[in-house]
Amino acid sequence: MSTATTISVAETIDLLDGPLSSFSAGFQAGLYALWLGSGISRERIVGLDGVLAKLLENLRLRITGADCEHHRAFEKILTLADLSPPEKAQIDFTQPVASWPIHDELINRLWNKYSKVLGTEIQGQPLDYLLWDILDFPTTFAAQKADAEHLAIAMLVLEGVVLDLATANWDGLLEAAMVELGRPNETFRVAVTGGDLHGPPGIGTLYKFHGCANRAIENEADYRPLLVAREAAITHWAQNQRFTQMREQLRALIARSRTLMIGLSGQDTNIQQLFGANGWVWNSVPVPIVFAAQDLSEGQKSILEGAYQGDYEANREQIRADATLPAFGKPLLLALLLSTLCGKLAALTGLLTSPAVGAVGKQSLAEGLKALERSAAQAGNANRYDCARTIAALIGRVSDQFLGGQGSAGRRRYMPLSLQPAHLMQQDPAVMLSGRPEAAAALGLIGRGLAANKWSVAVDDPEQPTSGALRLVAPAAQARVFLAANDENINQLVASGAFDEEDADVVVMCSRKVTPRQQRSPSASWRTGKASPRYVSVSDLLDGSPSFDEIQNRFNSEVGL
Structure with missing residues (x-):
């Protein structure tokens, strides 16, 4: 049986389509704010x-002797790892830490004690001093590379289903994800203090309540003092006047949006206190607070107890079960991204007006x-990292081809x-004129x-200019x-080099009517035995067929495989 650690993306989608379908629908409707912790950046x-x-x-490199302050500090950190005598024997301060046999285990034990370190x-x-000087903070955090989680989150923000994100991480990985997607840093409105919200809005608001690298x-001068990394700083955050407006904003966020918490154990008392008495009813549908976890931590249980207060004790087992989503960040976020994209495409097919499609055809x-x-x-x-990058690059490529006929090389x-969730997209009159419902229908027919x-x-x-949406x-x-x-x-696709009029391995799904085309050399097919590209007018296919079965049969025939 899969756990939150071993679950696949497909198995996570099964959860979203099955027992967690109400949560999935609510997420795709934009009902959830993301609360993100160190787990997504590990x-x-x-x-x-x-x-x-x-x-x-x-x-280690700063150590000058057994009695120096840097050596004493290192020994204190080793104490946090609870090493056994045999493990301690594997430590040699004259050698790089990476060469220590205990290296991996040491890192694992210290990870959850990051603030103590x-x-x-x-x-x-x-x-x-450890954070800023020893770690060389400005160099270390100046240029970081986003992972699968950050790319998936950035795409969900751009798709309009996530508007607000609160994170205890001060790294710049979410901002880096936007840059990798070809979007500027300004796509997020980043807020460390309430004053940061006074500027122009972004596509999403990123509340970095422990500071921003x-x-x-x-x-x-202004933002280094706002980095909350040490355990003492976390403890005193709730009383720090510099964060008064941020606390108010986060409480308002909790009150107006449901919460999906990923990679955040909830062990910090300042986070637990924010969720107290927020107005949500524990058995609301979809569930108000969800944790991506196999088993809830004590901190997460404390959040639920504070959030539901008088209802918690009598219903705690059901509350905890409802709040547990057994998938960690990578499979969950990729599953949510794929479900969101699939849901939007299905919503587009719902706009088709051809009598031959009908309710059964749309299903x-x-x-x-x-x-x-x-x-x-x-x-x-x-x-999963390659998966996230491929999704991003593919949608960029296909969008450029579909809307502008662009076929140049490189990432798009x-x-x-x-820009909106599916239910709002369906109400946009421009969508009907865009050709997207027909394109979604073509993809649905391919899927069948x-x-x-x-x-x-x-x-x-x-990244290759000759790549299409899919290869059959x-x-x-x-x-x-x-x-x-x-x-x-x-x-424009032909002119840009995406394919040639003599390419036999090309099928073009055009949302509107297609002008009959002639090969560059009319006798080429006779001489070489090669067929020319097949052009499928999806609108003609939908409107000119008496039934949905006929649509599928004609489609399969015109694809020609």
């Missing part, structure tokens, strides 16, 4: 970027889209399916073919599938 801060390991190594004092130095590096298209969603989840589970700027084993689906490198692979042939809003976009 592989960057501790693993790949090795910030904690860097801290230990830099501290950073609270270790050096006589005669500022209280944040980027701001501290850019403006050390069939939704099932086809779910087949594509599952295929993406299964393919992306092995390397992420362009959301819509996938489910019927007519073909499998793959993705080419989205059948036993006897393959095809690159391009999506185009109108006939002019097809001309």
